[in-house]
Amino acid sequence: MNDMTVAIILPVYNASETLDRAITSVLAQSYTNFTLYIIDDFSKDNSREIINKYIHDKNIKVMFNDKNLGVAESRNRGLNLAVEDVVAFIDSDDEWLKDKLETQISRLSVTNGLPNVSHYNFISDQRKLVGYDKNLLSRKDFLKKEFRICLSSLVHKRNNVRFKKIGHEDFIYISSLYDLHGHISVTNKPLVNYYVTEGSLSSNKITAACWQFNLLSKELKLPRHKVIYYFFFYALNALLFRN
Secondary structure: OOOOOEEEEEEEOOOOOOHHHHHHHHHOOOOOOEEEEEEEOOOOOOHHHHHHOOOOOOOEEEEEOOOOOOHHHHHHHHHHHOOOOEEEEOOOOOEEOOOHHHHHHHHHHHOOOOOEEEEEEEEOOOEEEEOOOOOEEEHHHHHOOOOOOOHHHOEEEOOOOOOOOOOOHHHHHHHHHHHHHOEEEEEEEEEEEEEOOOOOHHHOHHHHHHHHHHHHHHHOOOOHHHHHHHHHHHHHHHHHHHO
16 A cells, blocks of 8 residues: 555645645655645735745646635645545645654555544644544544544545535535545544634634534535534534633
């Protein structure tokens, strides 16, 4: 399995302050059999100039959107071009630790190709380790947000799943992986630094809560009692997570 090729999807929009960090963390990986797909979503800052510094790297392919498509469609552009065996993601404000790919590719080999996520460092005004005490994350625990998956920690075998242009598009994408595989395996050590800034979509609690309720009821089409059950645990675990 160690000869497997990896497609890494990196969408970019006005990310000049953090983009170098994200790209260099990928290029520093101990596992080197990868292609990094950078999709610039019509940035208005100098992200394009930063990307151009890496454009001749043999492990990098670059796309510049002619208009702003949003993060879901930008990721899909990369997924549609990818031909590699495995897919991984990194957001432009996140950072991989050096052994991230090597560790997870090995994990794929011992779990019959189950998608894999890892623990991660959650960094805002403080730093905390986000982990899970089991090797497999069930769909039930995923829906309850017992472990808040960081998309930048996800790797899986390439398939036909694509992102929907909807709030919490990560959640629906991962839910689709459960449809295919039933479980997701967990690497029980941090492999990603996940950065959050106040005012970002990730930190807007009211908007996120509305998205989550709509996803449970309209996208997953769960019965009313299950929507209430899972949303209760979503809200509870959100409160516990911030404390």
